[in-house]
Amino acid sequence: MLAPMTRTAHTPASSGKQMLSEKVYSHLRDAIMRGSYAPGDALKPQDLAKEQGVSLAVVREALVRVVGEGLADRLPNRGFAVPAFSDRRWQEIAEARLTVEPVVLRMSVERGDVDWEARVRAAHHRLARTPAYVPEEGEYYSGAWSEAHRAFHRTLLEGCGNPVLLETCDRMWTASELARRWSAHRVPDRDAACEHRRLEEAALARDADTAAEVLARHLTQTAAALTGSTPHQPAGKA
Amino acid sequence: MLAPMTRTAHTPASSGKQMLSEKVYSHLRDAIMRGSYAPGDALKPQDLAKEQGVSLAVVREALVRVVGEGLADRLPNRGFAVPAFSDRRWQEIAEARLTVEPVVLRMSVERGDVDWEARVRAAHHRLARTPAYVPEEGEYYSGAWSEAHRAFHRTLLEGCGNPVLLETCDRMWTASELARRWSAHRVPDRDAACEHRRLEEAALARDADTAAEVLARHLTQTAAALTGSTPHQPAGKA
DNA sequence: ATCCAGCGAATAATCGATTATTAGTGTTAT
DNA sequence: ATAACACTAATAATCGATTATTCGCTGGAT
Numbered sequence: 120m121l122a123p124m125t126r127t128a129h130t131p132a133s134s135g136k137q138m139l140s141e142k143v144y145s146h147l148r149d150a151i152m153r154g155s156y157a158p159g160d161a162l163k164p165q166d167l168a169k170e171q172g173v174s175l176a177v178v179r180e181a182l183v184r185v186v187g188e189g190l191a192d193r194l195p196n197r198g199f200a201v202p203a204f205s206d207r208r209w210q211e212i213a214e215a216r217l218t219v220e221p222v223v224l225r226m227s228v229e230r231g232d233v234d235w236e237a238r239v240r241a242a243h244h245r246l247a248r249t250p251a252y253v254p255e256e257g258e259y260y261s262g263a264w265s266e267a268h269r270a271f272h273r274t275l276l277e278g279c280g281n282p283v284l285l286e287t288c289d290r291m292w293t294a295s296e297l298a299r300r301w302s303a304h305r306v307p308d309r310d311a312a313c314e315h316r317r318l319e320e321a322a323l324a325r326d327a328d329t330a331a332e333v334l335a336r337h338l339t340q341t342a343a344a345l346t347g348s349t350p351h352q353p354a355g356k357a
Numbered sequence: 358m359l360a361p362m363t364r365t366a367h368t369p370a371s372s373g374k375q376m377l378s379e380k381v382y383s384h385l386r387d388a389i390m391r392g393s394y395a396p397g398d399a400l401k402p403q404d405l406a407k408e409q410g411v412s413l414a415v416v417r418e419a420l421v422r423v424v425g426e427g428l429a430d431r432l433p434n435r436g437f438a439v440p441a442f443s444d445r446r447w448q449e450i451a452e453a454r455l456t457v458e459p460v461v462l463r464m465s466v467e468r469g470d471v472d473w474e475a476r477v478r479a480a481h482h483r484l485a486r487t488p489a490y491v492p493e494e495g496e497y498y499s500g501a502w503s504e505a506h507r508a509f510h511r512t513l514l515e516g517c518g519n520p521v522l523l524e525t526c527d528r529m530w531t532a533s534e535l536a537r538r539w540s541a542h543r544v545p546d547r548d549a550a551c552e553h554r555r556l557e558e559a560a561l562a563r564d565a566d567t568a569a570e571v572l573a574r575h576l577t578q579t580a581a582a583l584t585g586s587t588p589h590q591p592a593g594k595a
Numbered sequence: 596a597t598c599c600a601g602c603g604a605a606t607a608a609t610c611g612a613t614t615a616t617t618a619g620t621g622t623t624a625t
Numbered sequence: 626a627t628a629a630c631a632c633t634a635a636t637a638a639t640c641g642a643t644t645a646t647t648c649g650c651t652g653g654a655t
Contacts, residue, residue, distance in 0.1 A: 138433060138608070165636070174610045176414050179638090180421050187425030195376060196616055198637060215521035218464065222456055283453035283532070287525055294521070377639070403606070412640045417608090434646055436607060 139173050144181035146171065151190050151201060152293070154259070154300050158203035162191060189294055204298040206346065212298055213342035216291045220338065221331035223276050223284050228327040231278025236323055242267070242274040243319040247312060259300070269296075271315060275322055275334075302345045309340060377411050382419035384409065389428050389439060390531070392497070392538050396441035400429060427532055440535070444584065447536040451580035454529045458576065459569035461514050461522050466565040469516025474561055480505070480512040481557040485550060497538070507534075509553060513560055513572075540583045547578060 147167070150156065167178045182199045185191045192202045204212075227235075246267040253261045260268075269292065276288055314337045321330035385405070388394065405416045420437045423429045430440045442450075465473075484505040491499045498506075507530065514526055552575045559568035 140608080141433075163636075164638095175638095176417070176609065179414070179418065180608095183418050183421045184425055187422055195379075196637065197618095211519050211521045214519055215525065218460055218519075218522060219457055219525070222460060226456065281449050281452055281456075283449045283529070284456060287453065287457070287529075291521070291525075376637095401606075402608095413608095414639065418638095434607065435648095 139177045140180045140184075143167070143171050143173060143177055144184050147181050147185055148188070148190060151185070152297060152300070153262075156201045158201050158301050160201045162199040162201065164198070188290070190297060202297070204301065206302075209298040209302055210342065210346060212291065212294045213338065213345075216288075216295055217335060217338045217342070219284075219291065220276065220288060221335045223279050223281075223288060224322075224334050225327040225331045226281070226284075227276050227278030228322050228325055228330050230280055231322075235274075235278040238274050238277070239271075239319060239322055242271040243315060246271045246315060251311075265296070275318060275330075278322075299341075299345060309344065311337075314340075377415045378418045378422075381405070381409050381411060381415055382422050385419050385423055386426070386428060389423070390535060390538070391500075394439045396439050396539050398439045400437040400439065402436070426528070428535060442536040442539065444540075447540055448580070448584060450529065450532045450536055451576065451583075454526075454533055455573060455576045455580070457522075457529065458514065458526060459573045461517050461519075461526060462560075462572050463565040463569045464519070464522075465514050465516030466560050466563055466568050468518055469560075473512075473516040476512050476515070477509075477557060477560055480509040481553060484509045484553060489549075503534075513556060513568075516560075537579075537583060547582065549575075552578075 147162075156162070162182060164175050164178045164182065167182075168175050171178065182191060182193075186193045186199065190202070192200050194200065231239075246264075249261070249264045249267045251260055251264045253263075256262065272292065273285075273289070276285060279285070314333065317333050318330060318337065321333055385400075394400070400420060402413050402416045402420065405420075406413050409416065420429060420431075424431045424437065428440070430438050432438060469477075484502075487499070487502045487505045489498055489502045491501075494500065510530065511523075511527070514523060517523070552571065555571050556568060556575065559571055
């Protein structure tokens with residue numbers, strides 16, 4: 120599957136045909152996930168409308184959708200804003216993932232078919248061959264690596280065959296990524312590549328217990344790395 | 358000296374303070390959950406706007422939120438509609454709950470404090486004392502019982518102390534209730550009250566394993582009762 | 596009789612403008 | 626000098642109307 124990030128809406132079929140609110144929505148979502156706004160920043164409908172060349176209603180609809188996904192906060196009569204995740208919030212998200220994902224992975228390993236195996240191999244290959252950092256793309260993970268990383272973890276879980284569970288995991292992943300983006304700019308080096316390789320091996324060997332345990336450790340270490348390394352500003356506010 | 362009245366003397370917080378979209382949203386949500394619309398029914402913005410006495414934009418915003426919660430489908434350029442859950446969809450939801458809720462319940466039982474224990478007792482008491490059916494409220498569970506039922510299960514899980522997990526469970530519960538409403542009008546009598554009592558007992562006895570297992574059976578039986586019994590369309594009824 | 600093109604009503608999507616609420620600023624009374 | 630009040634500017638929320646798309650229908654050709 121191709122990444123929806125690099126979307127070139129240029130063909131006549133997609134440019135004039137798609138609903139405006141959809142385009143504005145995905146643009147807004149990408150911008151927030153990309154870190155274009157600082158946490159707490161106000162998302163002003165008027166500015167966005169002018170930027171995108173659309174009316175307020177369209178922007179408003181997109182904003183409501185974004186709020187529904189937890190990628191923005193809505194303050195009644197005070198507009199929309201990028202959420203400012205507290206340290207506590209981040210821990211809750213990490214714990215939720217740690218609670219759910221290993222269980223789903225276990226299901227996935229037990230149920231995945233040959234096509235799933237093939238997709239896992241492909242996703243891991245792509246992840247392993249994608250450089251995590253590129254100098255010109257800022258100090259954070261490269262966009263390509265982030266997408267490959269997401270795709271790998273997503274693919275691992277897809278064997279479970281349950282869209283409801285997958286959507287739940289997607290939602291948590293999104294929240295996790297957003298929180299991570301603003302928790303620390305660089306994760307202290309750990310051998311993530313090795314962990315991913317071990318995940319792939321356990322999954323393809325149909326060793327559900329090992330896979331679940333490796334994933335749990337993977338998530339635990341990610342959480343520890345972020346909560347351990349204090350961000351730039353230890354927030355003292357609620 | 359406290360006379361901050363300028364010229365718009367509005368009554369204290371009761372009259373027109375809440376956002377319209379919020380009111381329309383909750384009304385719409387309740388109507389769908391209550392079963393006021395049949396699955397597949399179109400949700401026409403114009404009709405709703407006239408009914409509620411508001412403009413299209415407000416209705417539209419509410420509809421987008423409802424779609425975000427999975428309580429309505431959006432068909433591009435074809436408007437909004439009440440989702441028609443397939444049997445498969447219902448099974449997926451049931452399985453997702455079965456996968457996640459027992460794990461969360463285990464956490465809850467292990468972590469819940471005394472306040473949580475008290476709330477569990479209270480919620481169970483209310484559930485046990487609320488009649489499941491009332492003649493004048495149609496053929497389905499009474500509104501009061503549905504709410505008490507939801508509150509009991511919710512309270513059981515609340516001990517986990519993780520809002521992210523709780524929101525995940527809420528979402529699944531909502532989807533489950535909606536699907537159930539249209540899967541069968543009456544669940545063949547089983548001793549749900551007994552199951553609830555056993556859940557309460559295990560939870561308060563801090564027996565996490567038993568509680569999780571009882572919940573798993575509870576969910577399995579609910580699922581079985583619905584998929585086993587005839588769906589809402591008795592096509593070959595002669 | 597059946598199938599496809601073209602017309603027309605219904606309605607989804609969008610827009611531009613209006614009203615209501617909030618936050619900031621300056622003023623005045625203590 | 627400070628604190629409360631009044632005023633103003635910004636913008637959130639809502640509305641009424643306009644444009645674009647889909648669906649159903651009629652009519653003609655095969």
